[in-house]
Amino acid sequence: MGFIEVWYLIIGNPVLNVLIALSQLLSGSFGLAIIVLTIIVRLISWPLTKRQLKSSKTMQDMQPKIQELQKKYGKNQQKLQQEMMKLYKEAGVNPLGCLWPMLVQIPIWIALYQAIMRALATTPENLLDLAHRLYSWDIVNQAIPLSSKFLWLDLGQPDPYWILAIIVGGTMWVQQKMTQAPAVDPRQQSQSRMMLLMMPLMFGFLTLMFPSGLALYWAVSNIIGIITQYFVTGGWGYLKFRSPSQST
Amino acid sequence: MKQPKILFLIVIALLPLTLVSCISGSAQLAKGWAGTAVHEGIIYVGTADGRVVTINSSTGNLEWSYSIAPVTAPSSGLACGPTLAPTAIYGTPVVDRDIVYIGTYSGKVLALNTSARGEDLPFPQARYGEWEWDCPIANAKSNAIVADLAMSEDALHVASSNGRVYSLDKGSGDENWRREDIPVLAEKLWASPVIQGDTLYVSTLDGHIYALSLETGELLDWFFESEAGFTSSPVIDEDTIFLGSFDRYLYAVKIGSDVPMWKFPEEKPAGNWFWASPIVNEGIVYAGCLDGKVYAIYAETGEELWQFESQDSRGKPAAIVSPPVLVGNLLIVANEAGNVYVINSETGDGERIKNRENSDKSTIDAQIRAPFCAQEGLVYIRGEDNQLYVVDIEKGEVSWKVNLTIEE
Numbered sequence: 001m002g003f004i005e006v007w008y009l010i011i012g013n014p015v016l017n018v019l020i021a022l023s024q025l026l027s028g029s030f031g032l033a034i035i036v037l038t039i040i041v042r043l044i045s046w047p048l049t050k051r052q053l054k055s056s057k058t059m060q061d062m063q064p065k066i067q068e069l070q071k072k073y074g075k076n077q078q079k080l081q082q083e084m085m086k087l088y089k090e091a092g093v094n095p096l097g098c099l100w101p102m103l104v105q106i107p108i109w110i111a112l113y114q115a116i117m118r119a120l121a122t123t124p125e126n127l128l129d130l131a132h133r134l135y136s137w138d139i140v141n142q143a144i145p146l147s148s149k150f151l152w153l154d155l156g157q158p159d160p161y162w163i164l165a166i167i168v169g170g171t172m173w174v175q176q177k178m179t180q181a182p183a184v185d186p187r188q189q190s191q192s193r194m195m196l197l198m199m200p201l202m203f204g205f206l207t208l209m210f211p212s213g214l215a216l217y218w219a220v221s222n223i224i225g226i227i228t229q230y231f232v233t234g235g236w237g238y239l240k241f242r243s244p245s246q247s248t
Numbered sequence: 249m250k251q252p253k254i255l256f257l258i259v260i261a262l263l264p265l266t267l268v269s270c271i272s273g274s275a276q277l278a279k280g281w282a283g284t285a286v287h288e289g290i291i292y293v294g295t296a297d298g299r300v301v302t303i304n305s306s307t308g309n310l311e312w313s314y315s316i317a318p319v320t321a322p323s324s325g326l327a328c329g330p331t332l333a334p335t336a337i338y339g340t341p342v343v344d345r346d347i348v349y350i351g352t353y354s355g356k357v358l359a360l361n362t363s364a365r366g367e368d369l370p371f372p373q374a375r376y377g378e379w380e381w382d383c384p385i386a387n388a389k390s391n392a393i394v395a396d397l398a399m400s401e402d403a404l405h406v407a408s409s410n411g412r413v414y415s416l417d418k419g420s421g422d423e424n425w426r427r428e429d430i431p432v433l434a435e436k437l438w439a440s441p442v443i444q445g446d447t448l449y450v451s452t453l454d455g456h457i458y459a460l461s462l463e464t465g466e467l468l469d470w471f472f473e474s475e476a477g478f479t480s481s482p483v484i485d486e487d488t489i490f491l492g493s494f495d496r497y498l499y500a501v502k503i504g505s506d507v508p509m510w511k512f513p514e515e516k517p518a519g520n521w522f523w524a525s526p527i528v529n530e531g532i533v534y535a536g537c538l539d540g541k542v543y544a545i546y547a548e549t550g551e552e553l554w555q556f557e558s559q560d561s562r563g564k565p566a567a568i569v570s571p572p573v574l575v576g577n578l579l580i581v582a583n584e585a586g587n588v589y590v591i592n593s594e595t596g597d598g599e600r601i602k603n604r605e606n607s608d609k610s611t612i613d614a615q616i617r618a619p620f621c622a623q624e625g626l627v628y629i630r631g632e633d634n635q636l637y638v639v640d641i642e643k644g645e646v647s648w649k650v651n652l653t654i655e656e
Contacts, residue, residue: 123277123278124278124281124338124394124438125277125278125279127438128523128569128617131479131520131521131523131538131567132520132538132567136496136517136519138495138517141476141494141495141496141517141521142475142476142494142495144453144476144477144494145436145453145454145477145494154389
C-alpha cells in the first residue's frame, strides 16, 4: 500500500465522509458542516491547544523577566538566547509548543481541501471518483449531490468579495497578537512586527486562491482560537500590551 | 527565539507547497468520455483531445477529424493562472444521415456535415447544413453539456449544466424552445434526456424525473420525486422508467405513478451506485454497477435473474461505468479496469476477453468509461488512453486499435 492509499484510508476519506454526513445532518448545508467539522477538529486538538495556551500564559507572566534579560544582554545575542532558554527551561515552557497545534492541523487542511473539491464534484470525473471514496453509510450516499452555496459564498470557489480574506487575515492577526510577546530590542521588534503581519497576509492571500470552504475553516478555527485563548489565558494577552518602546 | 522563528518560516514556506502538491489529485479537470457510434461503416467518436474523429470500420483509416476550439481551463489553488485545454466531450455523437451532432463541455452543440468535414472546409458550412449553437450560461456556474443529445424527427434536445433544457431545430440550430423555470434544475443537469412518444423525460441529480412536452417544452403534470438523487440517465421501456440512484438502488418508476414500482436490490442496497444507464430487453433489465457487478433483473417484478462480477487484473471487483450492450443474446460488459466480458444474457455465464499480448493483463491497456457500441459482431470502445479498440466477439480478442490523438 503506497503513501497515497494510506493517506486516503486514514485521513482523506474519513474527513470526506464525515463532512458529507454532517452536511446531511445539517439540512444539506455544506457550509454548516465545515463549521461543525472545525469545532470537532478544535476539540480533538484541545489537549495540545490547552498546553500551548498555558505555556503562552506562562510566557506572558515571564515577560518582565524577559525584558530584563533583553535589556541586560541586548548587545550579546548569543548570551541572550542562552539566558532566555534557561529561563524557559526553569519555567517548564517550550517556545516551540505554539507550533504543534498548527502542524497538527496541516494534514486536516489538505484533507479538507481535497474533501471540499471532491464532495462538491465540479466535474463528472469528480463525481465518479467520489463514488469510489464514499462509505456505504446511507446518510452519506443520500446527501449527494451537495449544494456549494453558503451565505454569499460558493464553497468550491474563492470568495470574490474578499470578505473572507479580511476575516481570515484579521482573526489570525488578533490571535497572534494575543500571544506574541513584544520585543525590547529594535531589531527584534521589526522582526516581530514582520512575523505578526506575515502569517495573516499569507493566509489572506491563500484565501483568495483557495476554495472558500477551506477559508471558512480557517476563519472559524481562528475565531475559536481567539475565544479559547481569551478564556484560558484570562484576557486579551499582548493585544492590549504596549511594548516599552511604545510606552516611552 | 531565533530557532522557533526559523521553524515558523519553514512551516509557512512549506504550507503552500504542501497544499499545491495535493491539488492535482483533488481538482480534476474535465476530460470527457465520449462514446462511439457506428453509422454506415463509419465509426464516430469524440476524443480526449477535443476532436470529433471518424474512422472507416473496415479499414481502420481516418476519414476526417474536426478539432473543436480549446477552452480556458480555470486555475485552482496556487496553480499559475488559467491555461488552454482541449474541450472535453462527454456525449456520444448522434448521427443523422450525413450530419453528426455533438455537445461539448464548453457549452456548444455542433452539427458537422461529413462531406464538408471530409473536404476540410471552414466550419460551419451553412449550405451543407452545418451550424454551431452556444448554450447561454444564464446566471449559472456553467453551461457545460455533459448529457447525450436526444434526437427527435426534426429537433435536438439538450440538457445543460446551467439547469435548462433546450430544443434546437436540427436543420438550423435555432432554438425551438427552452425550459428554464424549474428551480430544482438550477444546478448540474448531467443525465441525458430521453424521448418517449411526444414527451421528453429528464432526470436530475437531486432526485426528480420531469416530463416535458416535446413540442412546446411545457412541463407536464406528472413528475416523480425520490429521496436520493439519480446517478444514471433514465431508460424507458414501454411505460416504465429505469434509472440508478445515489442511494445504491436501481429504480423502476411507472410513468404517472408517485411511488417506485420496485427498487433493486430488494433487501440491502448494492455495493455502490448504478452509474451506467441500464438496458432493457424482452422484459429483463441489465444494469452495470460501480460495485463491479452486472445484474439481470425481471423488469416487471424487480427480482434478480442473475448477477455477474467483473474484475480487474488482480482479481478485485472493478467498477462498471459504461452501459452494457446487447448483441443477440450476448451481453457485452466493460469495466473501468479495461476488462471486456461476453456474458450469456440468459444464464449469466460470462467470459473475459483476454489481452492478446498478455493474458494476465486487462483486455485493453486502458480504463474504460465511455459508452461503447457494437455492430456485426464487433464492439467499438474508446479507452481513456484515447485509443479506439475494436473487439471481435466471436474471436474473443481485440482485432485492431487506432490512436485517436492526431498530431497537428
